[in-house]
Every structure is written in C-alpha cells, then in structure tokens.
Amino acid sequence: MTPSSPALDGSVQERAAAFLPPGDGPQALVDPTGSPLPSPLAMPADDDLLALHRAMVVGRRFDTQASALTRQGRLAVYPSSRGQEACQVAAALALRPQDWLFPTYRDSVAIVTRGVPPVEVLTLLRGDWHCGYDPYEHRVAPQCTPLATNTLHAVGLAHAARLQGEDRVALVLLGDGATSEGDTHEALNFAAVWGAPVVFLVQNNGYAISVPLAKQTAAPSLAHKGVGYGMRSRLVDGNDAAAVHAVLTEAVAGAAGGDGPTLVEALTYRVEAHTNADDAGRYRDPAEVEAWLAKDPVSRSEAHLRSRGLLDDALAERFAREGEELAAGVRAALEHDVAPDPRELFEHVYAQPTAALLEQRDLLLAELEEEPA
Amino acid sequence: MAGALNAALADALEQDPRVVVLGEDVGTLGGVFRVTDGLAARFGDRRVVDTPLAESGIVGTAIGMAMGGLVPVVEMQFDAFAYPAFEQVTSHLAKLRNRTRGAVALPVVVRVPYGGGIGGVEHHCDSSEAYYAHTPGLRVVTPATPADAYRMMRQAIACPDPVVLLEPKRRYWSKEAAELTADGPALDEAVVRRPGRDVTLVTYGGTVATALEAADAAVEEGWDVEVVDLRSLSPIDDATLTASVRRTGRAVVVHEAPGSGGLGAEVAQRITERCFHHLEAPVLRVTGFDIPYPPPKLEQHHLPSVDRILDTVARLQWDDQPEPCPAPYGARRA
Ligand SMILES: Cc1ncc(C[n+]2csc(CCOP(=O)(O)OP(=O)(O)O)c2C)c(N)n1
Numbered sequence: 264m265t266p267s268s269p270a271l272d273g274s275v276q277e278r279a280a281a282f283l284p285p286g287d288g289p290q291a292l293v294d295p296t297g298s299p300l301p302s303p304l305a306m307p308a309d310d311d312l313l314a315l316h317r318a319m320v321v322g323r324r325f326d327t328q329a330s331a332l333t334r335q336g337r338l339a340v341y342p343s344s345r346g347q348e349a350c351q352v353a354a355a356l357a358l359r360p361q362d363w364l365f366p367t368y369r370d371s372v373a374i375v376t377r378g379v380p381p382v383e384v385l386t387l388l389r390g391d392w393h394c395g396y397d398p399y400e401h402r403v404a405p406q407c408t409p410l411a412t413n414t415l416h417a418v419g420l421a422h423a424a425r426l427q428g429e430d431r432v433a434l435v436l437l438g439d440g441a442t443s444e445g446d447t448h449e450a451l452n453f454a455a456v457w458g459a460p461v462v463f464l465v466q467n468n469g470y471a472i473s474v475p476l477a478k479q480t481a482a483p484s485l486a487h488k489g490v491g492y493g494m495r496s497r498l499v500d501g502n503d504a505a506a507v508h509a510v511l512t513e514a515v516a517g518a519a520g521g522d523g524p525t526l527v528e529a530l531t532y533r534v535e536a537h538t539n540a541d542d543a544g545r546y547r548d549p550a551e552v553e554a555w556l557a558k559d560p561v562s563r564s565e566a567h568l569r570s571r572g573l574l575d576d577a578l579a580e581r582f583a584r585e586g587e588e589l590a591a592g593v594r595a596a597l598e599h600d601v602a603p604d605p606r607e608l609f610e611h612v613y614a615q616p617t618a619a620l621l622e623q624r625d626l627l628l629a630e631l632e633e634e635p636a
Numbered sequence: 637m638a639g640a641l642n643a644a645l646a647d648a649l650e651q652d653p654r655v656v657v658l659g660e661d662v663g664t665l666g667g668v669f670r671v672t673d674g675l676a677a678r679f680g681d682r683r684v685v686d687t688p689l690a691e692s693g694i695v696g697t698a699i700g701m702a703m704g705g706l707v708p709v710v711e712m713q714f715d716a717f718a719y720p721a722f723e724q725v726t727s728h729l730a731k732l733r734n735r736t737r738g739a740v741a742l743p744v745v746v747r748v749p750y751g752g753g754i755g756g757v758e759h760h761c762d763s764s765e766a767y768y769a770h771t772p773g774l775r776v777v778t779p780a781t782p783a784d785a786y787r788m789m790r791q792a793i794a795c796p797d798p799v800v801l802l803e804p805k806r807r808y809w810s811k812e813a814a815e816l817t818a819d820g821p822a823l824d825e826a827v828v829r830r831p832g833r834d835v836t837l838v839t840y841g842g843t844v845a846t847a848l849e850a851a852d853a854a855v856e857e858g859w860d861v862e863v864v865d866l867r868s869l870s871p872i873d874d875a876t877l878t879a880s881v882r883r884t885g886r887a888v889v890v891h892e893a894p895g896s897g898g899l900g901a902e903v904a905q906r907i908t909e910r911c912f913h914h915l916e917a918p919v920l921r922v923t924g925f926d927i928p929y930p931p932p933k934l935e936q937h938h939l940p941s942v943d944r945i946l947d948t949v950a951r952l953q954w955d956d957q958p959e960p961c962p963a964p965y966g967a968r969r970a
Binding site: 397399405416427607613614619 | 656682683687688690692693695696697698699700701702703704705706708720723724727728732733734735736737738739740741772773775795796797824871872874
C-alpha cells in the first residue's frame with residue numbers, strides 16, 4: 264500500500280512537475296467551431312465520438328424535459344446540467360461496466376447515460392423518499408446532496424476493490440464549490456496515500472449557486488490542487504466532449520493499471536439557474552451566458568462530426584428522435600404522481616424494523632385507516 | 637476490557653476475510669488504548685490500516701468500502717474527535733440503507749472510546765451517546781464488562797446495520813476473568829446485573845460499576861437495589877426495563893453524560909409511559925452536570941458517585957415525602 268507516484272525520486276520540483284496539469288490552460292481536441300486542434304491527447308475513435316454526441320443529444324432532451332416538468336409541478340425541484348453535457352456523458356461513457364459512478368444532484372444526465380432508466384433517476388425529485396434505483400444494478404451510487412461527501416465513498420469503494428483484487432475504478436463527480444469542503448481534501452489525500460483507483464471529475468461551472476469561483480479559491484486552477492496531494496492532475500475544456508472523454512478514459516485506464524488517482528478539472532458553464540428555484544439574474548450578467556452559449560458542447564460536437572463526414576442529417580435526425588422518444592416516456596411516466604407507501608417508511612431504516620418502529624408504523628396505519636377516503 | 641475487544645477484533649479478522657480495521661494509530665502502535673495491539677503484525681497493513689488523520693475521511697471511506705463488499709471496523713481515537721465524522725455518520729452511514737430502499741447495507745462498526753473518569757483533559761472525556769442514539773438507522777451499544785465487550789464487538793461486526801460501539805474508557809483496564817464467546821443474548825438486549833426488590837437503577841457503560849457499588853452500599857440502608865445495564869442505547873430493550881420497574885416500583889437512571897436532552901430523559905419517559913401504575917415515585921436521574929467536561933481535579937464532582945446515587949434513591953418518596961426533587965442532576969445530600 265505504497266503511494267503510487269509517478270516520480271518518487273528526484274527533487275521536490277521535479278516531483279511536483281509530474282503531478283501538474285500538462286500544458287498551459289485547458290486541454291482540448293476540438294475548438295468551439297468544431298475544428299480539430301493539435302493536441303497530445305488522442306482523439307477518441309469515431310464510434311466513441313458518435314456515442315458521445317448521441318448521448319449529449321438525448322441527455323439534453325432529457326434535461327429540458329425534466330426542467331419543463333418541474334415548471335408544471337411534476338417534479339419538486341430539478342438541478343439542470345444544461346451546458347455541461349460534455350462532462351456528463353463523457354463521465355458515464357469513460358467507465359467500463361464494472362466501474363462505479365458517484366454522482367451529485369446535478370448529474371442526472373450522466374446517470375441516464377450510464378443506463379439507469381430516466382424515471383428511476385427522477386424518483387426522488389418527484390417526491391418519493393428513496394433514490395429510485397438499485398445502486399448495484401448499474402454501479403451508480405445514489406445522487407449525493409451533502410456536498411463532497413461522495414468523494415470519500417468513491418475512494419473507499421475503489422480502495423476496497425484493490426484490497427479484494429478486483430479491477431474496479433470509481434469516478435466521482437463534484438462541483439467547483441464542493442472542492443472547498445473538507446471532505447474533498449480528505450478524499451484527495453486518502454486517494455493519493457492509498458493509490459486508490461479513483462478519478463475525481465470537478466465540473467467547474469463557474470458558480471456554486473451564486474458564488475463565483477474567485478470567492479471559492481485562490482488557487483491558479485482547481486487542477487493545481489492535485490499537486491499538493493501528490494496526484495496527477497488534468498485541466499480540460501469541459502465543453503469539448505472529445506477532450507473530456509480522452510482525459511477521463513486515460514485516467515480510468517491509469518487507475519485500473521495501478522497508477523492511482525487522477526484529479527480532473529473540466530471548465531464548463533451552467534447555462535440554467537442553479538435549480539428552478541434559483542434566480543441567476545441576481546448574480547450573473549446575461550452577456551456572460553451568451554458568451555458561453557457560443558461554446559455549446561452539443562453544437563460543437565455536431566459541427567465537428569459533420570465536418571468529418573461522421574454525421575449526416577439522417578443520423579442527426581435519428582439521435583433527435585431517440586431524445587424525443589425518451590422525453591415522451593418520461594412525460595408519460597410522470598403523468599401520475601408517485602404514491603409512496605407509508606408502510607415502507609419504516610421498513611428499511613434497519614435490516615429488520617425494531618419493535619419501536621413497528622409500533623410507530625401500526626400507529627400511522629391506524630390513523631390512515633380512520634382518515635376519510 | 638481492552639483485551640477482550642482486542643480478542644474480538646482478532647477473531648473477526650481471522651474468521652471473515654471481509655473485515656478490515658481502520659483508524660488513527662491503529663496499526664503499528666496498536667491504538668492509543670492498545671485495543672488493536674498486535675493486529676497489524678498478525679493480519680498485515682492491508683487489513684489493519686493506519687489512515688491519514690481525518691475522521692470524516694475514515695468513516696466516509698469505510699462507507700465506500702462497505703458498499704464495495706468489505707466489513708470495516710473503524711476507530712475514532714476519542715469521543716470528541718469523532719465530531720469531524722458526524723456528517724458522514726448521520727447523513728450517510730445511518731441513511732444509505734433507507735435511501736436505497738434496502739439495496740445498500742452498511743455493516744460498518746464505528747468504535748468510539750468514550751466518557752471520563754480517567755483523569756483526561758477536555759475533548760478526551762465526552763459522553764456523546766445521545767447524538768448517535770438520536771439518529772435513526774444507527775445501532776448504539778456500550779458494553780460494561782469484558783465478556784460483553786467481546787460478544788458485542790463480534791455481534792456488531794456481524795450485524796447488517798451500522799453500529800456505533802461506545803467503549804467506556806474507564807473500564808478498559810478492568811480485568812475480571814471472563815469466558816469470551818460471541819454467543820449469548822442478542823445485541824439489543826439489556827441485562828439485570830443485580831436483582832433487587834425495592835428500586836431499579838438503570839444505567840450503562842462506565843457507570844454500571846458505580847451503580848453496582850451503590851447497590852451494595854444500599855444494603856446497609858435497608859434497600860434491596862436492582863441494577864439494569866441497558867447495553868443497547870438504540871434500540872432500547874423496553875421489555876427488560878419495564879419488567880424490572882414493574883417489580884420494584886421505583887427507578888433512578890444513572891449516566892455521566894449531561895442530563896439535559898440526555899438518554900436518561902428517554903429512559904425515564906419510557907418507564908413512566910409503561911410502568912405508571914406501578915410507580916411509587918417519579919423517575920429520577922443522576923447524571924453529569926450540563927457543563928463541558930471538567931478538569932481532572934474536579935471530575936469526581938461531575939461524575940455520578942455512589943453517594944449521589946444513594947441520596948437520590950433516598951428521595952424516591954419512601955414515606956410519601958412530598959417535596960420535589962432537584963432533577964436531573966441527582967439529589968443534594970440531606
Ligand atoms: C454540505 C453542504 N452544504 C451546503 C449545501 C447547499 N448547496 C447545494 S448545491 C450548492 C452549491 C454547490 O456548488 P458546486 O459544488 O459548484 O456544484 P454545482 O451546484 O455548481 O453543480 C450548495 C451551497 C449542500 N448541499 N451541502
């Protein structure tokens with residue numbers, strides 16, 4: 264259980280350099296107009312680029328549908344990831360089936376891309392009391408609301424895999440704001456010390472609710488923080504799906520191959536407000552949003568794929584149709600409110616309900632029976 | 637008791653390859669109280685892990701390990717130093733089973749050396765049981781004897797629910813000879829430590845020995861005192877508690893944690909509700925004061941003492957004595 268650092272020998276400066284994000288600024292493969300950029304990163308295979316694009320188109324449709332349903336009162340709340348699709352889908356598609364994803368409340372599109380049925384993803388937001396899906400079925404942890412706490416779960420699960428001799432990587436998603444929490448520090452440190460096969464993807468979308476990054480950190484970049492832990496770090500253009508996928512795939516492969524953890528910072532932007540309950544006009548300039556819309560990850564990928572002849576109208580149409588089908592399924596499923604069974608509230612607090620819980624359940628059931636229908 | 641806990645950990649590590657021990661100084665040093673002494677040498681540093689110094693990190697990674705199929709037993713070095721892990725314990729350890737509708741079980745044991753009576757300075761002597769017992773989803777247990785310590789540790793490790801195992805520090809060095817076995821009563825069962833007819837002392841952990849001493853001393857005063865050791869603080873074994881107080885008709889709850897909002901209030905309420913028609917007097921409490929843990933030179937005044945327990949027993953309206961009692965801190969000497 265020795266730390267797996269790329270350069271244990273050499274001077275402090277040399278060691279630090281080995282952990283620094285390469286290059287000056289975020290790595291990218293495709294510019295905002297869709298033109299390929301020279302880069303030491305390997306361009307994903309054509310199939311992967313198409314899979315990324317398809318997932319972004321479908322994911323965006325899911326996201327707009329969820330936002331619409333929230334306005335109609337079908338969902339209690341929905342934190343949109345519009346604008347962050349490149350990170351969302353790359354995180355899911357960079358993983359192998361046996362790997363685990365540890366998402367936050369913002370990462371519904373990543374979970375849908377991983378294969379969890381959309382209706383299950385929205386279960387909690389519809390007003391039910393549980394996370395909606397079986398984490399073991401798709402190897403996706405419940406969406407985590409207490410900020411940064413999921414980073415430690417990912418490290419623990421990844422380390423457990425190593426102890427058991429299993430090839431399993433954990434990828435944890437967190438926001439720029441969450442990097443200020445103590446748990447992020449503890450998780451990065453534990454991961455580096457243990458050499459755990461874990462990938463941290465910080466989606467730096469510029470804001471933590473209303474608080475801009477400048478009030479969150481004085482670090483040159485969030486990726487630079489990895490150096491202090493002795494962890495490889497990457498800074499990537501978070502609206503370039505090809506680049507995010509390339510960086511994450513490499514990080515996952517490195518983790519699986521025994522190279523330990525990687526910290527990835529992806530620069531992106533949250534186009535919608537924090538949630539439907541938030542008023543982004545109070546803290547950011549519409550011009551800023553406009554500027555980011557010009558860097559939209561989905562149109563960038565589309566332009567790139569078309570210029571390379573990988574995408575034509577027919578295929579684009581098919582992806583759009585898949586998105587519509589998924590949205591229609593979500594609408595139909597959410598036509599009726601969830602009807603949580605009050606009995607179940609007492610069932611899963613412990614492996615077996617305690618005597619006190621059974622008494623409390625019976626009390627509630629008796630009350631419900633007396634209630635006029 | 638430290639030896640019994642050590643033996644329980646060793647036997648669990650031996651019998652179940654999924655068991656791992658994590659904490660600060662638990663490896664080479666064997667823990668500051670030596671509860672993990674020799675385990676790293678015997679089972680290796682992959683199973684007995686000296687972690688970085690970070691309590692939230694310890695509990696948080698243990699949660700992930702449990703999700704990944706291991707059975708982590710984590711040590712918090714001292715009661716008050718478990719507070720950095722509070723969010724992981726209350727928001728995740730306690731809730732993940734429920735949040736996942738039973739899909740994710742977290743068989744994690746969080747060991748917390750707790751309580752005073754060892755001449756420790758501040759932050760080293762807290763009784764933090766009420767925080768944990770107030771959290772649905774956790775089991776909270778505390779042994780008072782080496783035999784219970786061994787059994788309860790083994791049962792806690794085997795338990796599919798997360799268990800906070802509070803180890804009364806001042807009992808660590810107790811040396812009663814005991815047969816160590818994992819068999820016996822269930823993890824949530826209380827025990828009558830000493831039968832008696834006149835009054836029930838309800839207590840747990842470090843104050844069980846004090847209550848037993850008080851019961852012995854009470855013989856001189858003509859009282860036949862029963863002592864119930866709760867052992868499980870969540871859930872509470874109402875059956876044992878109720879049967880005892882219905883027999884004796886009087887009850888005093890003893891614990892060293894501050895009285896306000898403490899476990900004693902919970903116990904007193906349960907007794908009142910279930911034994912009202914058997915009670916000859918209000919249920920009283922002897923507890924620590926509502927103060928931050930005092931310095932070593934003053935701790936004997938804070939901790940429930942034999943005298944304070946006897947004085948409180950004396951106020952249980954043996955002669956229809958009408959004056960109200962200065963609960964919850966126990967009676968003043970007459
Ligand atoms: C421990 C904790 N503190 C506060 C909150 C309330 N909260 C929810 S989201 C949020 C902002 C998080 O920002 P960031 O980590 O950048 O992620 P983003 O929402 O931008 O995706 C806050 C303060 C919380 N969920 N958890």
